[in-house]
Amino acid sequence: MAIRTHSILALTLSILVCFAESGGDTNLVYSPCNDASVQKDDGFSFGIAFAARTAFFFNNSLQLSPCDKRLSLSSSNSQLAVFRPKVDEISLLTINTTNFSPDSYGGYMVAFAGRKYAARSIPAFVANSTYIVTSFTLVLEFKKGRLQNLYWKRDGCASCSGNSNFVCLNNQDCAIRMSSCKNQGGSVDCSLGIQLAFSGTDKHDSVFNSWYEVEKLRQYSLYGLYSNLRDSLTSQYNKFF
Numbered sequence: 001m002a003i004r005t006h007s008i009l010a011l012t013l014s015i016l017v018c019f020a021e022s023g024g025d026t027n028l029v030y031s032p033c034n035d036a037s038v039q040k041d042d043g044f045s046f047g048i049a050f051a052a053r054t055a056f057f058f059n060n061s062l063q064l065s066p067c068d069k070r071l072s073l074s075s076s077n078s079q080l081a082v083f084r085p086k087v088d089e090i091s092l093l094t095i096n097t098t099n100f101s102p103d104s105y106g107g108y109m110v111a112f113a114g115r116k117y118a119a120r121s122i123p124a125f126v127a128n129s130t131y132i133v134t135s136f137t138l139v140l141e142f143k144k145g146r147l148q149n150l151y152w153k154r155d156g157c158a159s160c161s162g163n164s165n166f167v168c169l170n171n172q173d174c175a176i177r178m179s180s181c182k183n184q185g186g187s188v189d190c191s192l193g194i195q196l197a198f199s200g201t202d203k204h205d206s207v208f209n210s211w212y213e214v215e216k217l218r219q220y221s222l223y224g225l226y227s228n229l230r231d232s233l234t235s236q237y238n239k240f241f
């Protein structure tokens with residue numbers, strides 16, 4: 001089982017791009033706002049936008065892709081991260097919050113990709129001035145190699161029940177008190193970790209298996225597999241900048 005980590009240490013520009021190495025990658029679409037059709041071993045670009053929940057809705061009612069100019073996200077208080085994981089690999093995306101506080105950009109995030117075949121997740125609560133949710137699982141669902149759907153997989157706080165460091169918000173998110181975070185004087189590294197899983201089929205109708213692996217392993221236990229997380233973050237940092 002191949003496991004890879006992708007990290008963004010600080011979102012100081014409005015767009016940061018985080019690419020995996022390109023061996024075996026036949027997908028020439030690099031923008032998260034264009035349509036791609038992928039096969040196993042391809043990279044796939046998608047974005048995560050941080051903004052206020054309302055910023056993702058047009059006319060207060062219709063949720064649009066962050067690529068849609070009608071939202072004018074780029075002129076509102078928002079941040080964008082672009083990732084390019086390999087499809088069907090278990091990947092952990094990390095966003096270092098030392099110099100980036102999601103609550104100061106509205107506190108919600110949406111994952112998205114595509115133009116004509118645009119898919120976007122619902123907005124997920126990340127942080128406000130009291131709480132921060134640091135662990136997420138994002139499922140990318142494909143059909144014949146085209147992204148159909150992006151959704152946050154939640155476990156109803158099963159992964160943090162009985163752990164007094166966490167608060168269960170709305171029966172779905174394990175949150176940490178902001179006051180426990182390092183940048184607020186506490187001791188916890190409140191960086192965000194986003195576990196990716198791929199489901200469905202590639203353009204040759206081969207079935208993606210990483211979703212099955214993630215489900216088998218359960219959300220938090222996966223972090224144990226990234227024992228060299230800090231080292232790999234450092235080396236990726238050196239590679240990208």
Ligand SMILES: *[C@@H]1O[C@H](CO)[C@@H](O)[C@H](O)[C@H]1NC(C)=O
Pocket residue numbers: 059061
């Ligand atoms: C915005 O929503 C209102 C009320 O639902 C509706 O009357 C109006 O036509 C909508 N405007 C646009 C541009 O869609």
Ligand SMILES: *[C@@H]1O[C@H](CO)[C@@H](O)[C@H](O)[C@H]1NC(C)=O
Pocket residue numbers: 009094096097098189191230233
């Ligand atoms: C985030 O960045 C800080 C400062 O560079 C570093 O000390 C910390 O280990 C990083 N956290 C992660 C999860 O990489």
Ligand SMILES: *[C@@H]1O[C@H](CO)[C@@H](O)[C@H](O)[C@H]1NC(C)=O
Pocket residue numbers: 128129130131169
């Ligand atoms: C932060 O979010 C939590 C959960 O939705 C809510 O209970 C709390 O009132 C919010 N705090 C602030 C300051 O907005």
